[in-house]
Amino acid sequence: MIAPRGAGNLTLLNVSKRFNGSNMAAIENITLDCKPGEFVVVVGPSGSGKSTMLNIAAGMTRPDSGEAFVDGRPITAPGPDRAMVFQDHGLFPWLTSAENVEFGMKMAGVSAPERKERVEHALRMVHLSESAKKLVHELSGGMRQRIAIARALVMDPAVLLMDEPFASLDAQTRTQLHHRLQDLWCQTHKTILFVTHSVGEAVRLADRIVVLHSHPGRIRKEICVDLPHPRKFDSSDINELARLVRKEIEDEVKRINGVENQGPWRPEEDADMAAFADDVGGGI
């Protein structure tokens, strides 16, 4: 049997990590507390250490200093209580969809009849019961991610970690999966730590948005999203919020560019784009 899970309280306490050969820390002194059942989305420019944060929570990477806890226990190794969904799904191509979902329970020694029942339930939750016998390469990108989510949820994890899970999907499929994930979260109320570079994604899904600095990765701002779930993704509240968060990140990108372009030559801000905008339609 799988040991009963805790409530799902994920804590990072003053966590820092520096990679070999880099003089800048990937993340520095990050403290983040995800309450049980909370949907936290981390947004930030590339290089802000979002994935590093997630890998520390997963136990794949050990921090240089600081500590990570789940339900009060220190995180030392990867485990099924902190199931992760990866950008490149990571489904095993030699197994069918159902066998992929079953895999973690098999490793945990769950009995065959119980495994079967839970696999069926998980596949129903992601609406892929008919694809149970399909091989991974026979599934579309969106279906693969849904199987990956089912594989994580079937383990009944305390925390669900999601590393840009929808980044390689087309916009339409992504929106569909946002709805699906929102439904799943409303049903299960798992603690979710979700990493993305898409602000739109963050404001659609999050209870709380954490905006990261880069070089070194630090928390710049936390924004609580008080809109009730399930959300309508095209509402004006969401668009307004997205604009706010986007501005926050743009400032951050400008700051970085400013630091990097300290030489005598400094390009005009968006000069090319401005010139182009003036020209548009001019010849008509």
Place this chain on the structure above:
Amino acid sequence: MLGMLGVQTGFGEPLHHGWPAPIESDVDHTNIASRIIHSPLIGANIVSAIRLVIGFSISIAIGAILGTAMWRFESFDDFLRPLCLGLQTLPSVCWVPLAVLVFGLNETGILFVLVMGSAFGIAISMRDGLRTIPPLYRRVGLMLGARGWRLYRYVLFPAGLPALASSLRQGFSFAWRSLMGAELVLIAVDYHGLGFLLAKGEDNTDIAQVVAVMIIMVVIGMLADRLAFAPLERRVHTRFGLSPSA
């Protein structure tokens, strides 16, 4: 029967008079059937097949162990890979003198040549194939609770199947060539394989027999590839979604 193949297709007259007369074209069918059954060819094929099965199995085992070790341990890789690549350039018949000196003129000597001729190639292609396993599978395995030997049994070895299938296919042709070479040179052993028949043909200055045995060697090599190793590789690759037909 071998003589018949060559002579009747117009491969020329026998070179000297000690050679049996060409088979008359009006020979009756029972005679041909009995000649086939009593021909040394059947026995030779069986002998070669048994040697191949035993030797190739040993090669696979050694190749798989060495390949896995090279993939898993960096220091092992640094040391063994150049060695394997070097030994692979050695034509397999060059192992014969060593085989004779160490094991003598016997079955072990022949197996030694076969294994030395194919195990290193299998090890290298196994190692190269295993290195193409996405690191993500390992992380997923750990995340889902596959630890220690279970990570190997349920994640890394299945993930390495395409590599194994390809290295088997390649390894077979190494093994077959090495065996034929060994049998051709090591003729003073108790049992006679296909290579022996080739050497015998040379002794008898019988071009027909020589060419016929060569053709049989090619055909058997091709059949094994077409009927066993290529389908195996294709099946694994289709399952993994690696082949264009999938």
